[in-house]
Amino acid sequence: MSRPRLGIYVHVPFCASRCGYCDFNTYTATELGDSVRRDTFHEVLADEVRWARRQDGDEGRQVSTVFVGGGTPTLLGADALAQVLATIRDEFGLEPDAEVTTEANPDSVDARMLAQLRSAGFTRISFGMQSSAPHVLQVLDRTHTPGASVQAALMAREAGFEHVNLDLIYGTPGETDDDLRRSLDDVLSAGVDHVSAYALIVEEGTPLARRVRSGDLPAPDDDVMADRYVIVDDALADAGLDWYEVSNWARAGGECRHNLGYWHGDDWWGIGPGAHSHVAGRRWWNARHPRTYAERIRAGVSAEDGHEVLGARERALERVLLGVRLAEGLPVDGLTIDATLVEDGLIDPDRLEQGRIVLTRRGRLLADAVVRTLTAD
8 A cells, every 4th residue: 555645734833913713822922921032943843843753763754744833934034944944855855746835815925935935846835815805804813904915925926936725714704705806806806716715713712703793793604605615616717716625726736735635634744833644553742832842842852742543433433424525426435325315415416426425515514514414423
């Protein structure tokens, strides 16, 4: 059997400001104070890459994908990100066609930085656009101005990035159908080859959740969310971007290979505070706080905070949970198909006859229900 592909995820925990809807493991300079230095944090990340190489027993397997996320990785600067990538290349090696992605906020890059990133070996960039509507950006506490995302995407293409993604969030309180359509028009005007679109989730403990709980903002409506998903899917399909995962659309060849590695169950090392790893069936996660994480790495010890090894039942559940979200679906092997999934128009009957479970668009809207049915005892 061939070895699973190897990806590396690098978590940069810094943000210039905190978005009201976000519950990611991120911190502003005020929240961290003097306990963590942003200007040298890339050195800690590089040290963990070296530590990971010493622990990895699969000699000769090069890295297929790298994804630098956050937070806002570009706050470190192009030189720092280039040094982290160079360490990965030196320690593990990169496959000749490796995909190397960084996330960015539109207001955290300029043409010079984008050119530096491309020259350093980054092949793909993902911008957090969320919306073109000023009032929607305000509710989400986004700092960039309408139009900045499109301009950043165009600059990235000019810098030589063939693969550019824009993220959208739909269903924000106060957003209208026309707001979303204008955002989609702007996305398509940028000429990107990948779009991610996510329904707004009100996460507990966030400022947005407090505003919803107090009645300052209405809670997102599930029916509205479903209608907005259809708007997104129609607009992107008409423009030649096909869905390949429930929340992701791409032109042919523009799919995010790193994320596909997660959905296919490949191996990956997670570098950085709170990062998760999965190698040879073992899962573990790093200390969440950047100070604790950095102290452990500088001491030359593992940053691991916990681990698990999935049993056969957990692996089977995860296979369904992840595989069913993909346009390629998953094999029927070992699964009992409830006839209601076809009768209710949730899975494609023709693909089922071919031995695969593939969601219809209605099924995509109810993917969690499909998973529950497929995994029911």
